[in-house]
Amino acid sequence: MANGIAADSTYESYLAKKGFTAWALTTDHKRIGIMYLITISFFFLLAGVTALLMRYELLTPELDFFSTTTQYNVAFTLHGSLMVFFFIVPGIAASLGNFLIPLMIGARDVAFPRLNLLSYWVYLVGTVILMTALAQPADTGWTFYTPYSVETGTNVILITLGVFVLGFSSILTGMNFIVTVHKLRAPGMTWNRLPLFIWASYATAILQLLATPVVGITLLLLIMEKSLDIGFFDPAKGGDPILFQNFFWFYSHPAVYIMVIPAFGIISEIIPVFARKPIFGYRAIAYSSFAIAIISFFVWLHHMFVSGISETAAAIFSFLTMLVAIPTAIKVFNWLATLYKGSIEFHSSMLYALSFIFLFTIGGLTGVFLGALAVDVHLHDTYFVVAHMHYVMIGGTVMGFFGALHFWYPKWFGKTFNELTAKASWFLVFVGFNVTFFPQFFMGYQGMPRRYATYPEQFQSAHVLSTYGSWILGLGIFIMTVNLIAGIFSRKVPEGNPYKSLSLEWQMPSPPPHNNFEDIPIVTDWTYAYGKK
Amino acid sequence: MSTTTADHTEDHAHAHGHGLGEAVTHDAAKFGMWLFLGTEILLFGGLFAAYALFRAKYPDLFVEYHKNLDLEKGVFNTFVLLFSSFTMALAVLFAQRKKQLYTTIFLAITFVCGAIFAIVKYFEYAHKFEDHIYPSKNIFYALYYMTTGLHMIHVFIGMIIILALLGMNMKGKFVKGRYTPVEVGGLYWHLVDLIWIYLFPLMYLIG
Amino acid sequence: MSIENRDHIEEHHTNIWSYVFVLLALFTLTAFTVLTAIKVDIGSLNIVLAMIIASVKASIVALFFMHLKFEDKLTWLYALYPLFLLFLLIFFTLMETFTRVPVLK
Numbered sequence: 055m056a057n058g059i060a061a062d063s064t065y066e067s068y069l070a071k072k073g074f075t076a077w078a079l080t081t082d083h084k085r086i087g088i089m090y091l092i093t094i095s096f097f098f099l100l101a102g103v104t105a106l107l108m109r110y111e112l113l114t115p116e117l118d119f120f121s122t123t124t125q126y127n128v129a130f131t132l133h134g135s136l137m138v139f140f141f142i143v144p145g146i147a148a149s150l151g152n153f154l155i156p157l158m159i160g161a162r163d164v165a166f167p168r169l170n171l172l173s174y175w176v177y178l179v180g181t182v183i184l185m186t187a188l189a190q191p192a193d194t195g196w197t198f199y200t201p202y203s204v205e206t207g208t209n210v211i212l213i214t215l216g217v218f219v220l221g222f223s224s225i226l227t228g229m230n231f232i233v234t235v236h237k238l239r240a241p242g243m244t245w246n247r248l249p250l251f252i253w254a255s256y257a258t259a260i261l262q263l264l265a266t267p268v269v270g271i272t273l274l275l276l277i278m279e280k281s282l283d284i285g286f287f288d289p290a291k292g293g294d295p296i297l298f299q300n301f302f303w304f305y306s307h308p309a310v311y312i313m314v315i316p317a318f319g320i321i322s323e324i325i326p327v328f329a330r331k332p333i334f335g336y337r338a339i340a341y342s343s344f345a346i347a348i349i350s351f352f353v354w355l356h357h358m359f360v361s362g363i364s365e366t367a368a369a370i371f372s373f374l375t376m377l378v379a380i381p382t383a384i385k386v387f388n389w390l391a392t393l394y395k396g397s398i399e400f401h402s403s404m405l406y407a408l409s410f411i412f413l414f415t416i417g418g419l420t421g422v423f424l425g426a427l428a429v430d431v432h433l434h435d436t437y438f439v440v441a442h443m444h445y446v447m448i449g450g451t452v453m454g455f456f457g458a459l460h461f462w463y464p465k466w467f468g469k470t471f472n473e474l475t476a477k478a479s480w481f482l483v484f485v486g487f488n489v490t491f492f493p494q495f496f497m498g499y500q501g502m503p504r505r506y507a508t509y510p511e512q513f514q515s516a517h518v519l520s521t522y523g524s525w526i527l528g529l530g531i532f533i534m535t536v537n538l539i540a541g542i543f544s545r546k547v548p549e550g551n552p553y554k555s556l557s558l559e560w561q562m563p564s565p566p567p568h569n570n571f572e573d574i575p576i577v578t579d580w581t582y583a584y585g586k587k
Numbered sequence: 588m589s590t591t592t593a594d595h596t597e598d599h600a601h602a603h604g605h606g607l608g609e610a611v612t613h614d615a616a617k618f619g620m621w622l623f624l625g626t627e628i629l630l631f632g633g634l635f636a637a638y639a640l641f642r643a644k645y646p647d648l649f650v651e652y653h654k655n656l657d658l659e660k661g662v663f664n665t666f667v668l669l670f671s672s673f674t675m676a677l678a679v680l681f682a683q684r685k686k687q688l689y690t691t692i693f694l695a696i697t698f699v700c701g702a703i704f705a706i707v708k709y710f711e712y713a714h715k716f717e718d719h720i721y722p723s724k725n726i727f728y729a730l731y732y733m734t735t736g737l738h739m740i741h742v743f744i745g746m747i748i749i750l751a752l753l754g755m756n757m758k759g760k761f762v763k764g765r766y767t768p769v770e771v772g773g774l775y776w777h778l779v780d781l782i783w784i785y786l787f788p789l790m791y792l793i794g
Numbered sequence: 795m796s797i798e799n800r801d802h803i804e805e806h807h808t809n810i811w812s813y814v815f816v817l818l819a820l821f822t823l824t825a826f827t828v829l830t831a832i833k834v835d836i837g838s839l840n841i842v843l844a845m846i847i848a849s850v851k852a853s854i855v856a857l858f859f860m861h862l863k864f865e866d867k868l869t870w871l872y873a874l875y876p877l878f879l880l881f882l883l884i885f886f887t888l889m890e891t892f893t894r895v896p897v898l899k
Contacts, residue, residue: 165615165619166615166616166619225623225626229619229622229623229626230619232622233615233618233619233622236618236868237611237614237615237618238607238611238615263622263625263626264625264626264629264875264876264879265629266626267626267627267629267630267632267633268629268630268632268633268883270630271630271631271632271633271634272633274737275633275637275733278722278729278733282721282722282723282729282732283722283723284722284723284726284729284732284733285723285725285726285729286637286641286726286729291725291726292641292644292645292648292725292726293726294640294891296890296891297637297640297887297891300886300887300890301633301636301883301887304883351879351882352882354886355886355890362894363890363894364889364890364891364892364893364894364895365893365895366889366893367886367889367890367893617869618868618869618872621865621869621872621873622872624873624876625872625873625875625876626876628876628877628880629876629879629880629883632876632879632880632883632884633883635880635884636880636883636884636887639884639887639888640887640888640891643888643892644891658828662824662828665824666821666824669817669820669821669824670817672820672855672859673813673814673816673817673820673859675859676813676816676858676859677810677813680808680810680813770861773859773860774860777855777856777859777860780855780859781852781855781856784848784851784852784855785845785848785852787848788827788831788841788844788845788847788848789844792827792828792831792832792840792844793831793840793841
């Protein structure tokens, strides 16, 4: 970039205006992104606390911390629902997507700024509905499987209604992003020059737009089943409980990729910057995001292998499931090839990116085990699944999210955090995570089922180890949070482009001015031309 | 990335939006609505899938109970809704040609058609409730109430949109400025029609 | 398409009479589908016929009233892709349900 960022101290940053309405009624995509960031972080920490409580209960084989097993069931339902629907699904896509997409493509805002604000408020309404359900929370697990969810007396209706409302927010955000990427790219920002985060966000937006309505209608039907007794999922009335699972996973499997594809985008941004090399296999990474988005609609039955579905369908879907591994592996190979012979700098965000590759590969490969029909029959609903899922969700998405927090922090706030503390907290998070979840693979393989508050004594040593790990992980996240919050109050002002990134969002002052670009830039080169000049 | 900046003074000329050309805003709004229609199709999609499954499982049940539906009212409503799509298309056409009065007339007719549809549907439901036929009666009626009910909600939303368009038109917004809202609102109304085009034979015309 | 600062909105030159013609076609098809459903008994083919007629009607509405005819490929893509997903949902759900083998006889 030329010199557009010449430190011009006269500009007004997007953070300048103070006051409640200046935030609550803003249509500035950057502010909305920050509001999402704060809200989802809150829910992440809340859901993290419920997880710590569950792990504490599991220190001993007996029920001692919770007074009833239902309380334990409520705890894991809350943990799952909050993490999935309130943190991970809207998380990276809405917070980082909002902040970064217009900056990266050279636009002044998203296509529909007011709709964007509406999405945020709809999201908040959804969270409020869910919070009111906390008085008598559901105990069904985050999947709300029938027939139990219909029979249980706990407050399933409110919690599903909350998720239904969230769906709206997700759909509107996805729609907004697709239109933004198509219609608002700066001149010269061709598809093959787009940052990979944009490709990833676009693929995610397709899933948000077209998968979410199916879970919307599913949850609506569940609510109707409970309130009007329509019998769609009730065998006694001719219904089919597995139909619920079919519908639910038609959304929720693509939703898994709503959770993780944005993280792929983040990793593709961080790695070339700190390897000082052009990204390897740009097109392969870009198109594989799309391939994942498309294939993800063909594989949902692999969640249901033991629920009494047809063997024929199970065999077909087991095969189809293997297809997802291909585009995912393509990405991993390309990131590794980008690192090869690079001059790597271990910035805290790079540490998270590298742990992402390592942990996500474990998560992804164990996913292939679980996709294999015969193996899944043995491992289904055991801690093996729990470990796999957390290796993908924490080892993948959350590591990507933490990496993004540390990477774009100077961009958001024009401040920086203590790098040494950040590295220390990364170490605790990485070690704590592995100590927590790696033993669970073995437990699960030996037959420890998930979602039980009590267990046979033979599993105790592994459970104790896992709980100790959760404390290390919790401590790491706590230190990281404190460090990031403290950074806002620090006086250290970093350079506008501390990593010498070539991406468009760094070619402007930090924090960005209210209007992003005084003049819409004309893009003349690829985003990843590191080492060329 | 190498970039240069260009002076887009024209950009600043537009007060609304964020300095985008009118055509971009128009395209964006229209495209956005098409995306949203895709969402709507898949929202109803769950019900269509449930319909396919249960009809394949219990063909006799569907044949038996669909006879209780009021075919005449169904046919009448189909004509009303098709006609309303026609008037909506005309409203868009006249908004485009900046004929304020005609736009008002055709938006109003579309609104009235929506209202007629709702009233007829109300009598159909009321009649069913009198006979103590509720969604819980059997799978067929559960489907009937869920699909037509969800469709009805969309009719109401469409009517609210048309009211808003009428208000904007009375203020002369489409004469002075872009007619984009009419076109986008029109797309939504046509979707309501599209869904009904499928619901009608699926519910009322089971051989 | 990126920002080009076009101020001119492309207008579709449809006239009123073509809309009238479309409406008449829709009315005729509706009458036709009702008549075939009542008078003609071709067994399970009745539903197929009804769905074909409904699809013709829906295409007419989309092409003319909704101006899909004038839209770019991108809009076509996003108009058709949801239909493909809907097909997947219905097809695999039915396939799964009807290939189940009862464990207990």
